[in-house]
Amino acid sequence: MRNAIEAIAGAEAEERDIRILVRREGDKLRVSVEDTGPGVDPSINLFSQFETTKPAGMGLGLSICRSIIEANGGELGNEPPQGRGAVFWFTLPVYQFA
Numbered sequence: 046m047r048n049a050i051e052a053i054a055g056a057e058a059e060e061r062d063i064r065i066l067v068r069r070e071g072d073k074l075r076v077s078v079e080d081t082g083p084g085v086d087p088s089i090n091l092f093s094q095f096e097t098t099k100p101a102g103m104g105l106g107l108s109i110c111r112s113i114i115e116a117n118g119g120e121l122g123n124e125p126p127q128g129r130g131a132v133f134w135f136t137l138p139v140y141q142f143a
Contacts, residue, residue: 052082
């Protein structure tokens with residue numbers, strides 16, 4: 046969410062949107078965050094440590110998020126958007142409580 050907010054804040058578009066979608070996929074929940082910002086620079090490896098396009102960024106946020114999500118049985122990724130912007134998603138297992 047924070048990355049999406051920062052992306053649209055700097056966008057020179059009239060339309061600044063963030064959409065959060067949640068759906069169940071079998072035994073997992075998938076959460077997607079879509080924004081209408083400038084998109085992802087294709088030259089960077091998003092989930093590597095110390096890889097950033099932000100002037101004051103450390104390049105640790107996405108790699109830390111991925112580690113936490115994977116440690117809990119999920120996945121984190123991104124995909125091309127339908128239009129402009131970026132789409133990031135993660136999955137986590139659905140646990141059944143007795």
